[in-house]
Amino acid sequence: MRPPTVHRTPDWVQALRAKGLRATVQRVTVLDFLHHHPHADAEAIFQAVRPALPTISLQAVHLIVQGLSGKGLIRRISLPDSASARYETRIQDNHHHIQCIRCGRIEDVDCIVGHAPCIEPCDTHGMRILEASIVFRGVCQDCDDTASQRKEKP
Ligand SMILES: [Zn+2]
Ligand SMILES: [Zn+2]
Structure with missing residues (x-):
């Protein structure tokens, strides 16, 4: 039997702190977006979070997803029919x-x-x-x- 799927949004502040990262608004916003829009690339994340974070840059989004995947909070996937790397919070x-x-x-x-x-x-x-x-x-x-x-x- 498969365990029931949990649809509750994880506590990103806690998750970030557990990995030794500061729970910045930018990181939490990116994680929350990815949780609801899996397999987005950095450009899509950037376009989606920009209204909430007017000062964010595409370069900053790249650094955030790199940092988060480096710490195992998100998973980076590269697919043969996608030009850019995709990210998702469904890990492990x-x-x-x-x-x-x-x-x-x-x-x-x-x-x-x-x-x-x-x-x-x-x-x-x-x-x-x-x-x-x-x-x-x-x-x-x-x-x-x-x-x-x-x-x-x-
Ligand atoms: Zn199709
Ligand atoms: Zn997936």
């Missing part, structure tokens, strides 16, 4: 991603909770495996529908 469960190769839409793919990695390599070349990172590439329903509509037109 070794979930994977599926991305539409047409529109770039990204969704989470769960793997067996508590079993990281969920695939075993034939040869680890002596390395201690921490996780398996898998990206499923596909075409989403919307893009498939658009493609078939185009075909139906005379």
Whole structure:
């Protein structure tokens, strides 16, 4: 049985302090945005938090996400069909991603909770495996529908 999903917003101030980081308004705002908009890149975060934080710069957002992922508060993911790195607050469960190769839409793919990695390599070349990172590439329903509509037109 899977544990029930908790939708409550985490206490970011506490989480930051537990990692030895100062709980600045900028960090908390970025974390809160990412929690509700997973897989955003630095540019998207910047555009979203700018109204609340008029003095923030894109460079500052880059530094914040670097710092947060360095401390393990967020996860940095790079996907073959995304030009820039994406970030999410869903960490520690070794979930994977599926991305539409047409529109770039990204969704989470769960793997067996508590079993990281969920695939075993034939040869680890002596390395201690921490996780398996898998990206499923596909075409989403919307893009498939658009493609078939185009075909139906005379
Ligand atoms: Zn799509
Ligand atoms: Zn994800």
